[in-house]
Amino acid sequence: xxxxxxxxxxxxxxxxxxxxxxxxxxxxxxxxxxxxxxxxxxxxxxxxxxxxxxxxxxxxxxxxxxxxxxxxxxxxxxxxxxxxxxxxxxxxxxxxxxxxxxxxxxxxxxxxxxxxxxxxxxxxxxxxxxxxxxxxxxxxxxxxxxxxxxxxxxxxxxxxxxxxxxxxxxxxxxxxxxxxxxxxxxxxxxxxxxxxxxxxxxxxxxxxxxxxxxxxxxxxxxxxxxxxxxxxxxxxxxxxxxxxxxxxxxxxxxxxxxxxxxxxxxxxxxxxxxxxxxxxxxxxxxxxxxxxxxxxxxxxxxxxxxxxxxxxxxxxxxxxxxxxxxxxxxxxxxxxxxxxxxxxxxxxxxxxxxxxxxxxxxxxxxxxxxxxxxxxxxxxxxxxxxxxxxxxxxxxxxxxxxxxxxxxxxxxxxxxxxxxxxxxxxxxxxxxxxxxxxxxxxxxxxxxxxxxxxxxxxxxxxxxxxxxxxxxxxxxxxxxxxxxxxxxxxxxxxxxxxxxxxxxxxxxxxxxxxxxxxxxxxxxxxxxxxxxxxxxxxxxxxxxxxxxxxxxxxxxxxxxxxxxxxxxxxxxxxxxxxxxxxxxxxxxxxxxxxxxxxxxxxxxxxxxxxxxxxxxxxxxxxxxxxxxxxxxxxxxxxxxxxxxxxxxxxxxxxxxxxxxxxxxxxxxxxxxxxxxxxxxxxxxxxxxxxxxxxxxxxxxxxxxxxxxxxxxxxxxxxxxxxxxxxxxxxxxxxxxxxx
Amino acid sequence: xxxxxxxxxxxxxxxxxxxxxxxxxxxxxxxxxxxxxxxxxxxxxxxxxxxxxxxxxxxxxxxxxxxxxxxxxxxxxxxxxxxxxxxxxxxxxxxxxxxxxxxxxxxxxxxxxxxxxxxxxxxxxxxxxxxxxxxxxxxxxxxxxxxxxxxxxxxxxxxxxxxxxxxxxxxxxxxxxxxxxxxxxxxxxxxxxxxxxxxxxxxxxxxxxxxxxxxxxxxxxxxxxxxxxxxxxxxxxxxxx
Numbered sequence: 001x002x003x004x005x006x007x008x009x010x011x012x013x014x015x016x017x018x019x020x021x022x023x024x025x026x027x028x029x030x031x032x033x034x035x036x037x038x039x040x041x042x043x044x045x046x047x048x049x050x051x052x053x054x055x056x057x058x059x060x061x062x063x064x065x066x067x068x069x070x071x072x073x074x075x076x077x078x079x080x081x082x083x084x085x086x087x088x089x090x091x092x093x094x095x096x097x098x099x100x101x102x103x104x105x106x107x108x109x110x111x112x113x114x115x116x117x118x119x120x121x122x123x124x125x126x127x128x129x130x131x132x133x134x135x136x137x138x139x140x141x142x143x144x145x146x147x148x149x150x151x152x153x154x155x156x157x158x159x160x161x162x163x164x165x166x167x168x169x170x171x172x173x174x175x176x177x178x179x180x181x182x183x184x185x186x187x188x189x190x191x192x193x194x195x196x197x198x199x200x201x202x203x204x205x206x207x208x209x210x211x212x213x214x215x216x217x218x219x220x221x222x223x224x225x226x227x228x229x230x231x232x233x234x235x236x237x238x239x240x241x242x243x244x245x246x247x248x249x250x251x252x253x254x255x256x257x258x259x260x261x262x263x264x265x266x267x268x269x270x271x272x273x274x275x276x277x278x279x280x281x282x283x284x285x286x287x288x289x290x291x292x293x294x295x296x297x298x299x300x301x302x303x304x305x306x307x308x309x310x311x312x313x314x315x316x317x318x319x320x321x322x323x324x325x326x327x328x329x330x331x332x333x334x335x336x337x338x339x340x341x342x343x344x345x346x347x348x349x350x351x352x353x354x355x356x357x358x359x360x361x362x363x364x365x366x367x368x369x370x371x372x373x374x375x376x377x378x379x380x381x382x383x384x385x386x387x388x389x390x391x392x393x394x395x396x397x398x399x400x401x402x403x404x405x406x407x408x409x410x411x412x413x414x415x416x417x418x419x420x421x422x423x424x425x426x427x428x429x430x431x432x433x434x435x436x437x438x439x440x441x442x443x444x445x446x447x448x449x450x451x452x453x454x455x456x457x458x459x460x461x462x463x464x465x466x467x468x469x470x471x472x473x474x475x476x477x478x479x480x481x482x483x484x485x486x487x488x489x490x491x492x493x494x495x496x497x498x499x500x501x502x503x504x505x506x507x508x509x510x511x512x513x514x515x516x517x518x519x520x521x522x523x524x525x526x527x528x529x530x531x532x533x534x535x536x537x538x539x540x541x542x543x544x545x546x547x548x549x550x551x552x553x554x555x556x557x558x559x560x561x562x563x564x565x566x567x568x569x570x571x572x573x574x575x576x577x578x579x580x581x582x583x584x585x586x587x588x589x590x591x592x593x594x595x596x597x598x599x600x601x602x603x604x605x606x607x608x609x610x611x612x613x614x615x616x617x618x619x620x621x622x623x624x625x626x627x628x629x630x631x632x633x634x635x636x637x638x639x640x641x642x643x644x645x646x647x648x649x650x651x652x653x654x655x656x657x658x659x660x661x662x663x664x665x666x667x668x669x670x671x672x673x674x675x676x677x678x679x680x681x682x683x684x685x686x687x688x689x690x691x692x693x694x695x696x697x698x699x700x701x702x703x704x705x706x707x708x709x710x711x712x713x714x715x716x717x718x719x720x721x722x723x724x725x726x727x728x729x730x731x732x733x734x735x736x737x738x739x
Numbered sequence: 740x741x742x743x744x745x746x747x748x749x750x751x752x753x754x755x756x757x758x759x760x761x762x763x764x765x766x767x768x769x770x771x772x773x774x775x776x777x778x779x780x781x782x783x784x785x786x787x788x789x790x791x792x793x794x795x796x797x798x799x800x801x802x803x804x805x806x807x808x809x810x811x812x813x814x815x816x817x818x819x820x821x822x823x824x825x826x827x828x829x830x831x832x833x834x835x836x837x838x839x840x841x842x843x844x845x846x847x848x849x850x851x852x853x854x855x856x857x858x859x860x861x862x863x864x865x866x867x868x869x870x871x872x873x874x875x876x877x878x879x880x881x882x883x884x885x886x887x888x889x890x891x892x893x894x895x896x897x898x899x900x901x902x903x904x905x906x907x908x909x910x911x912x913x914x915x916x917x918x919x920x921x922x923x924x925x926x927x928x929x930x931x932x933x934x935x936x937x938x939x940x941x942x943x944x945x946x947x948x949x950x951x952x953x954x955x956x957x958x959x960x961x962x963x964x965x966x967x968x969x970x971x972x973x974x975x976x977x978x979x980x
Contacts (some may be wrong), residue, residue, distance in 0.1 A: 009808035284806070294882055333952060367940040634824075634826075636822060636824050636825075637825055637826060637829075638827065639789055639820075639822065640822065640826030640827070640828065641828075642812075642815065643787060643789065643790065643814070643815055643819065643826075643889075644812075644815065644819070644824075644839075644840040644888070644889075644892060645812045645813065645815040645816035645840060645892065646812065646840065646844070647812055650843065654843060655828050655830075655839075655840060658830045659828075659830045662830070735872075
């Protein structure tokens with residue numbers, strides 16, 4: 001209620017002022033023109049607070065004074081209640097307000113805002129032992145806020161609030177943020193929602209008792225407010241702000257008052273800056289794997305050209321499309337170029353460069369299909385590439401007013417080509433995808449497919465960077481402009497998007513000859529055999545390294561676990577080994593691989609991550625095999641060894657293990673065979689092994705049978721060879737069993 | 740050579756050995772007899788600490804076996820053991836079975852060990868089996884190899900834990916013959932066995948154990964011809980029919 005009253009009041013006042021302005025144009029007294037009355041609310045450290053002399057001080061005060069100096073006006077600070085500030089602007093008793101004030105649409109109705117001078121995040125301050133993890137956890141709780149702040153808006157249940165929905169949520173509005181924190185310490189409220197910087201100060205000042213949780217969804221911009229229509233002052237403030245940003249004053253003030261962490265950083269190193277760029281090489285012609293198994297395509301060429309123009313080096317990382325945005329946030333990527341469409345959703349989490357390409361969505365259907373528009377897809381089976389614009393357009397939901405039939409089935413594929421294969425096989429009725437790949441697909445499936453453009457869905461492709469990374473964004477936009485101006489961009493468009501370099505497939509009437517042509521096309525003409533050989537090498541390499549690691553780990557773990565058998569009670573090593581084996585055997589290998597690659601290796605060094613992951617996984621199984629093998633050796637062997645003066649370790653080494661190996665070999669062989677085949681999941685972390693190579697050939701040739709059967713046969717042969725080797729080893733070891 | 744004082748062994752609540760005292764002199768062949776479960780094997784296995792004594796002291800060749808500060812592995816080098824189930828190392832040839840411990844423990848060079856092994860194998864009559872694997876031998880041959888293996892360490896005493904119990908009857912003789920020869924050569928031996936004939940013919944002294952005690956001890960004549968204790972009499976009456 002209170003909030004609404006305040007809003008209505010502010011609107012009325014604003015109306016009054018506008019009306020008043022009509023009757024008393026240019027009512028400002030001339031002699032006061034050089035003194036600007038700036039309002040603040042000195043309860044919001046470090047932006048504004050009362051200093052030891054009892055005067056308003058803080059970052060905001062310093063900023064507005066520096067602006068005044070730059071623009072030649074004097075600043076008079078007036079300290080008042082936060083909720084009176086806007087009203088005072090309207091009545092004319094204040095000329096400007098700087099008070100850590102967030103730009104909101106509501107406020108923009110009654111005041112004009114300068115350019116943003118600071119980007120802030122809302123934080124939840126809670127007692128150190130609290131289990132509150134997000135804003136949503138505050139539903140039904142008692143929340144402390146500073147009256148009229150963004151924290152207040154976020155915490156108050158109401159029509160506009162889709163996070164705090166429980167009407168029983170109690171919001172206690174304090175005059176000062178510090179009062180809210182005192183109440184929190186006294187148990188009066190469960191949490192305080194406040195801007196990040198004061199929150200950090202509060203937590204630091206209550207050392208150990210409080211902690212803070214950042215609310216990523218509520219990033220906000222602080223700006224200086226002036227009376228609605230006061231463009232003269234607004235212009236001065238913006239130009240002053242620009243000046244102090246340019247001459248370094250602003251950065252000095254940030255360092256002095258806030259402490260460096262402003263989100264704007266400039267790592268000025270002598271060397272060329274390396275920019276880690278993510279892509280998803282499944283979207284020809286924008287990005288795809290070339291014959292060398294490296295990401296290639298229009299986007300790759302564009303970003304490299306931009307890098308050359310702007311003086312940074314580009315390192316490409318290939319990953320799943322839907323991981324790209326998250327990787328920007330975690331910092332493992334600096335930029336993303338992946339035929340990514342600018343959408344409002346994405347704009348909340350990343351910043352986009354200028355658009356470099358305009359694309360239209362297309363519907364790919366079989367030649368004989370009656371589908372004519374997106375609306376015809378209602379109730380049909382639609383194939384899309386997961387997470388793409390096509391996915392959004394095809395999925396029924398609140399925001400979708402074209403596809404409304406909830407029975408519409410959307411099949412999400414990892415790759416656009418998989419969707420087209422499904423279309424050819426009759427698995428889906430249509431594929432919704434960007435125009436350029438669609439054209440490629442239709443051209444490569446001559447006569448079988450056609451495409452329909454959907455003009456309603458024109459979209460802009462842009463390069464994404466981390467939210468707030470204005471430095472890189474600037475460089476990218478600059479570079480993009482440069483290559484557009486010097487013609488490089490047009491050349492790349494011609495080369496990658498308009499040029500057709502596909503190999504033509506020979507055909508023949510003779511079915512056997514046709515088959516041979518097919519084989520030649522799939523494996524020779526398009527260099528499929530090279531890709532497969534490389535993939536086979538990767539599969540074998542990873543298997544061998546992981547196998548060795550697994551056996552070593554397995555041995556160590558088995559001995560750790562056996563210390564339990566020797567001591568006849570649980571030991572620390574046996575417990576550690578037990579937990580290790582339990583956890584590894586209890587979780588899927590794919591998940592372990594993803595954790596190793598994405599969490600531990602931060603999406604770098606995929607092959608090493610894969611080897612470690614499979615080695616660690618295999619170690620758990622090998623450990624149990626070896627342990628069983630050792631236990632299967634007669635206890636008399638240990639006694640025989642010990643009675644001859646051997647230590648436990650020597651007996652293990654000379655007598656038990658050589659016999660255990662023999663018991664273990666068949667199980668170990670089994671494990672190695674499993675391992676070889678299990679490595680086929682490394683495609684998840686964008687390694688091109690044998691399976692993935694086969695997959696690529698399918699993408700490139702639209703042939704499923706030949707490449708996949710070839711992959712299966714190669715795996716079979718590898719396993720067969722491994723089995724033979726194991727049989728020989730086993731026979732050798734069984735020598736002493738002969739009678 | 741071996742002095743046992745107040746030896747006790749418990750498995751949980753079960754008292755297996757109760758206050759055992761005994762003294763085995765150098766060159767002596769002591770045979771331990773008694774019914775199943777009387778603690779004979781446990782007693783023997785306590786002597787080289789394959790079984791950890793609960794309390795009491797054992798002194799071998801002037802060194803305390805039970806004292807933790809002595810390296811038990813060094814003691815075991817000189818106090819060999821022959822097992823009921825031979826415990827030959829199945830993955831090694833007969834020759835390797837004999838040479839493994841002396842060579843790995845750096846007591847002999849490989850050549851010395853092999854020479855010594857051939858002598859010992861000749862002594863137990865199995866020189867031609869040097870390169871066979873244990874799986875290729877009969878039970879009696881295995882036990883003779885096991886005895887040769889224990890001799891390869893040049894021990895000061897050998898413990899025999901029912902060396903003939905796992906053998907077919909026709910093979911018992913060949914093993915006992917080897918043991919007789921050893922005793923005659925003056926080897927210090929402690930033998931747990933059910934072979935009363937061997938006890939009577941070869942033993943210098945016989946210990947009769949029952950319920951964890953040494954009930955009676957003496958020369959074979961005293962024990963077999965003139966037992967004093969009722970337990971001894973009834974046991975002998977049962978086995979010597």
